[in-house]
Amino acid sequence: MNELLIAGARRWGDAAPTDLAIRDGRIVALGAEARAQPAAATIDARGQLALPGFVDGHAHLDKTFWGEPWQPHRAGPTIADRIDNERRQMRELKLSPARQSARLLRHMVARGTTHARTHVDIGPDVGLAHLHGVMATRETHRGFIDLQIVAFPQTGVMRQPGTLDLLDAAVREGADAIGGIDPFAIDGDADGQLDGIFAIAARRGCELDIHLHERGEQGARSIGMICDRAQALGLAGKVALGHAFCLGELPPAVLEPLLARLAALDIAVMTHAPMGYLPFPPVRRLAEAGVRLFTGSDGVRDAWTPLNTGDLLERAYLIAYNSGFRDDAGLELALSMATFGGARVMRLRDYGLAAGCRADLVLVDAECAAEAVAAHPPRRLVLRHGRIVARDGAALLPQED
Numbered sequence: 001m002n003e004l005l006i007a008g009a010r011r012w013g014d015a016a017p018t019d020l021a022i023r024d025g026r027i028v029a030l031g032a033e034a035r036a037q038p039a040a041a042t043i044d045a046r047g048q049l050a051l052p053g054f055v056d057g058h059a060h061l062d063k064t065f066w067g068e069p070w071q072p073h074r075a076g077p078t079i080a081d082r083i084d085n086e087r088r089q090m091r092e093l094k095l096s097p098a099r100q101s102a103r104l105l106r107h108m109v110a111r112g113t114t115h116a117r118t119h120v121d122i123g124p125d126v127g128l129a130h131l132h133g134v135m136a137t138r139e140t141h142r143g144f145i146d147l148q149i150v151a152f153p154q155t156g157v158m159r160q161p162g163t164l165d166l167l168d169a170a171v172r173e174g175a176d177a178i179g180g181i182d183p184f185a186i187d188g189d190a191d192g193q194l195d196g197i198f199a200i201a202a203r204r205g206c207e208l209d210i211h212l213h214e215r216g217e218q219g220a221r222s223i224g225m226i227c228d229r230a231q232a233l234g235l236a237g238k239v240a241l242g243h244a245f246c247l248g249e250l251p252p253a254v255l256e257p258l259l260a261r262l263a264a265l266d267i268a269v270m271t272h273a274p275m276g277y278l279p280f281p282p283v284r285r286l287a288e289a290g291v292r293l294f295t296g297s298d299g300v301r302d303a304w305t306p307l308n309t310g311d312l313l314e315r316a317y318l319i320a321y322n323s324g325f326r327d328d329a330g331l332e333l334a335l336s337m338a339t340f341g342g343a344r345v346m347r348l349r350d351y352g353l354a355a356g357c358r359a360d361l362v363l364v365d366a367e368c369a370a371e372a373v374a375a376h377p378p379r380r381l382v383l384r385h386g387r388i389v390a391r392d393g394a395a396l397l398p399q400e401d
């Protein structure tokens with residue numbers, strides 16, 4: 001369908017409903033001008049709230065158990081325990097990264113996600129098999145969702161010889177970015193890991209998206225070292241930090257200089273507001289300091305946790321809930337992390353609900369953005385590039401093989 005009119009939708013921030021004319025995948029006109037455009041079909045939004053398509057900036061599609069029989073959680077309490085348990089379960093279950101990523105993507109599309117960045121495991125034990133599987137999913141689902149891939153060294157870099165070569169090969173074969181993980185806690189060689197991955201990024205011109213679970217002063221040291229390298233190599237604006245738990249527990253005398261550096265170097269920070277026993281970045285303070293913020297599902301029903309759902313509107317609710325936000329500004333900040341924040345990290349062009357933007361949008365029953373977060377209601381309609389890809393919570397994608 002090349003020409004579509006959405007009548008009577010309330011755009012995020014608008015006081016009254018308006019009409020949106022869509023042609024060739026873009027919003028071409030609003031209001032009275034939209035009604036004057038030719039339309040092959042009209043959708044009566046009946047005052048529903050229009051939001052830009054959700055952006056899941058941090059997922060792990062290759063390792064989900066989605067669609068498989070229930071797997072009880074068996075991991076121990078530490079990061080190392082969870083990595084070891086994950087590897088054991090992946091070997092036992094012999095899951096296909098291509099099939100599993102496709103299953104989860106269908107579910108995410110049904111809940112309004114139109115863009116996603118997924119971390120895909122790379123390492124000597126799996127080689128590039130997960131990358132190839134998710135690349136196949138990216139190709140078969142190109143018409144329904146935009147997908148970026150981060151080559152992720154889940155088991156470490158320096159403690160796993162050959163991993164740097166695999167990360168470099170992953171970028172050559174189609175990964176959009178490379179990752180890192182806990183330079184001190186996992187590798188015990190922070191300089192080695194960070195020098196290695198930053199060298200690849202500088203050489204290949206790709207971005208970096210680094211998992212940082214390290215706590216307290218150790219995490220602060222890693223952030224400082226990451227900032228040093230981003231500045232020295234001219235990679236400002238091309239680095240993201242995932243989790244960054246330490247930012248939620250540092251004293252102001254340590255936190256504030258780090259926030260200033262993160263903002264100055266345009267280093268983005270992702271949090272999915274993890275369960276209560278873990279600290280996480282104080283998102284309102286980071287926003288006030290000018291730090292780019294985004295969010296994502298993280299692992300969805302996998303060996304790390306059975307709890308996450310891949311629903312970004314629910315994720316915005318959890319960010320607000322765990323942050324103690326009750327005001328509309330706080331609720332909208334959480335929603336912005338699931339939309340415009342992720343769009344900036346993925347460098348999406350023409351994202352939003354203005355004329356000229358790509359028609360990636362979601363309709364929900366809510367009066368305003370704050371209510372959408374508080375209630376996280378079902379998605380009535382999801383458009384990706386002007387194409388209806390989900391309706392009433394069901395994805396309109398071809399059935400999986």
